[in-house]
Amino acid sequence: MITKRTFGRLAIAAAAATLFTSAMAADVTVAYITNGNTNEGWTLINGGAKKAGQAKGVKFIELAADKGELSRQLAIVEDMITRKVNAIAIAPVDSAGIAPAINKALAAGIAVVAVDTGITGSKITSYVATDNIKAANVQGKWAAGEIKDGDTVIYVTGDQGQSTGQERKKGFVDALNAGRKNVKIVEVATTWDQTMAQNGVEAALRANPNAKVIACAWDGGALGAKAALMAAGKKPGDVKIAGFDGSPGGLDMMKQGWQQANAAQMLAKIGQVGVETAIAAAQGKKVEARIDTGSFLVLPANVDKFAADSGVGQFMKVKAK
Template sequence: MSIHRTLGRLAAVMFTAGLLMSAAQAQTIAYITNGNTNEGWTLINGGAKDAAKKAGVKFIELAAEKGELSKQLAIVEDMITRKVNAIAIAPVDSAGIAPAINKAMAAGIHVVAVDTGITGAKITSYVATDNIKAANVQGSWAADQVADGDTVIYVTGDQGQSTGRERRDGFLQGLNAKRKNVKVVDVPTTWDQTMAQNGVEAALRTNPNAKVIACAWDGGALGAKAAMLSAGLKAGSVKIAGFDGSPGGLDMMKDGWQQANAAQMLAKIGAVGVETAIAAANGKKVDARIDTGSFLVLPSNVDQFAKDSGVGQFMKKK
């Protein structure tokens, strides 16, 4: 092959790569969060930003102030008007957001649900932990800590969201598969740590012999710890199982206040959510459901998980 032909082919490849890069950079991706600002969401949002920066797309990040559905609906409507190429969204309300999402999809805007699913709308993709699978493992662990007739306190997430429902359902499935004769006391919350603390305080007063407090997220576990301290209980006297693998949750474990954690790959959820939105906007086929994985963290492997997941950089320094 002549040097001229070689250079010509190289130039063609570089030209094509340039076109692809320009196409990616021309895409506008809206990332709409649910307004949560806890540690877990800090990591998810950080992953989303990093993915957008790496891809070189125009990235619009907006949040539903105070977690209000009406404000998230208004944001989606605005993104439709601005004709973004794709929306990655963590819905405040799985069903309530559906009308706006249907409108976005009808306008040709790809929609990727991040962390929490959407019901009543056909979306491009759903990127999240398999919450039922992860919660199943959490429930199975809890079953190993109790005997028939014992009491388990369960701190729920928002039952208006698929995430909250799936984590509760998965936990109960895992628990009942091993222990059918266990009393489960629900502490309802809307992902609010203060609600968790107040609810666990009340549950401990009426169920002083509870053996395990399982939580749908690590903020609930932090609330459970505060409730135990308020009741004069020591670390480990009632076992706490968290969910998320957040820095605060793993710090609790290092300090003896948490004995198990159904950990998500938090930064990966945000990163894959945005990567999927970008891919769809560029006309690539994406999977309808993407599981970003989970891992049961115990005191015996917490240090390794913190290192491998990147969470360790945000934990307390010993």
């Protein structure tokens, strides 16, 4: 016979079991798949992602495409589908090339959030990144203000197989051409490789010794441009450099007088918000399809404040005075 006391114990046990089951159900597995880049900017982005992945009730898996290889990243996505993760946050190596695997993940009910770089040919859950065109517009407008009509500008691209590289180039070129007439733009093509940037700028300077500005799609390119200028015997400020990222190395260049402007991203925020969005989607919450993590034009007059406010200052070698 079930007494009131026994019934009470059973009720308590049932309630505890329900709570335990609910707690288990609340746990989600989120995979963060980065692109294999190891520069300063990606160190900050990945750090922000890892911080978000420490949230309670989240199993966080962090993986990288070896040497930025698409085949490796495709294999990782396939493995995450097999492991039935709840969400994937990914910085794609190739915006179009990754789409088939991403579509397969979406079809399997896995939420997918693109981090920093978009995905073409796939209707992903969310895209978390800087508005690259908007930020590059500001960079291009600044460059237009530093030159005269008919002057020469060297532009160091990022990988044109990725939406990030495409958008930054478009934003810069559109704003520069809107601000100045008959500008000669000498393009140095890279795949986010600093050595490629240095070699390309060295060649561009030999062919165009009167170039006034070197604008770069990322700060690694700006560091390559600095090395090229030094090899040419130039001094800080002889040719103005505009960077893009707001990375520690880029801001150090500014403190040293080598860089005059930077279209700075909120780097750690990109990774953190990207993974937070993936977690929310995994938990069944509604998320925005496009999240702009913001940008800021850094100049010598405000570099110290930006470094302090963004957290980048702790990684810089040239400290604020």
